Amino acid sequence: VRVVTTHRLMEMKAKGEKIAMLTAYDYSMARILDAAGIDVLLVGDSASNVMAGHKSTVPITLDQMIYHAQSVVRAVKRALVVVDLPFGTYQGNSKEALASAIRIMKESEADAVKMEGGAEVIESVQRILSAGIPVMGHLGLTPQSIHKFGTYTVRAREKEEADKLIQDAHLLEVAGCFSVVLEKIPAALATQVASELKIPIIGIGAGNGVDGQVLVSHDMMGITHEFSPRFLRRYLNLFEEMKEATEAYIKDVKSRDFPNENEQY
Ligand code: KIV
Ligand code: NA
Numbered sequence: 001v002r003v004v005t006t007h008r009l010m011e012m013k014a015k016g017e018k019i020a021m022l023t024a025y026d027y028s029m030a031r032i033l034d035a036a037g038i039d040v041l042l043v044g045d046s047a048s049n050v051m052a053g054h055k056s057t058v059p060i061t062l063d064q065m066i067y068h069a070q071s072v073v074r075a076v077k078r079a080l081v082v083v084d085l086p087f088g089t090y091q092g093n094s095k096e097a098l099a100s101a102i103r104i105m106k107e108s109e110a111d112a113v114k115m116e117g118g119a120e121v122i123e124s125v126q127r128i129l130s131a132g133i134p135v136m137g138h139l140g141l142t143p144q145s146i147h148k149f150g151t152y153t154v155r156a157r158e159k160e161e162a163d164k165l166i167q168d169a170h171l172l173e174v175a176g177c178f179s180v181v182l183e184k185i186p187a188a189l190a191t192q193v194a195s196e197l198k199i200p201i202i203g204i205g206a207g208n209g210v211d212g213q214v215l216v217s218h219d220m221m222g223i224t225h226e227f228s229p230r231f232l233r234r235y236l237n238l239f240e241e242m243k244e245a246t247e248a249y250i251k252d253v254k255s256r257d258f259p260n261e262n263e264q265y
Contacts, residue, residue: 183205
């Protein structure tokens with residue numbers, strides 16, 4: 001059990017203290033983010049895009065998620081570590097869902113799992129929770145359903161979808177989820193959900209009326225640079241800085257400047 005627990009996140013919401021969450025997929029990045037004092041690290045299936053270069057989160061496998069989770073857990077002393085159940089490992093079969101969640105918990109020693117969807121996956125959510133595994137929900141833009149949505153635009157702008165999202169959020173809370181992520185929905189809707197629920201609501205592209213924020217660390221650090229949605233605040237432009245560093249190294253090697261006398265034995 002790490003310093004930040006699911007219980008602690010509930011206390012933070014009760015006190016109005018905002019929760020800061022970022023993704024991590026590897027040991028070195030997780031060490032930096034944990035040392036900075038991040039509350040929650042998400043081993044997101046966005047690793048499919050960011051680490052593996054796929055166009056969606058659909059292809060990443062449970063074995064690959066476990067590898068990323070193990071690498072992150074080895075680095076972390078303080079943050080709560082949440083791992084995404086990848087596409088195809090929990091939808092439609094609660095027994096398989098539980099087996100997938102147990103593999104993540106046993107093989108990586110992470111603290112919790114996250115899964116996308118509401119009513120459609122509630123049996124799987126309940127079964128995992130009844131095994132004593134904490135679950136974080138994820139509603140709104142759920143990237144594992146991209147082939148159903150067809151686009152990555154804002155979700156739940158229409159009343160019907162907004163009403164279903166509110167119902168799903170309550171369903172997840174009643175089931176026993178410790179938190180829910182809301183992705184890319186109108187700020188007013190996210191604010192309403194956060195005020196109706198006792199569990200902390202973490203937003204990404206969901207405005208400032210929720211209990212915490214999550215970003216993909218490679219996006220906020222500017223390692224990725226093709227992707228610029230409105231909700232993304234970039235704190236660094238590492239793509240350019242790392243490219244320039246690489247160019248400088250290449251130049252030094254080619255010009256025989258590197259290594260110099262102090263850099264050899
Ligand atoms: O996989 C991921 O990075 C996520 C966050 C965007 C919430 O699910
Ligand atoms: Na995800």
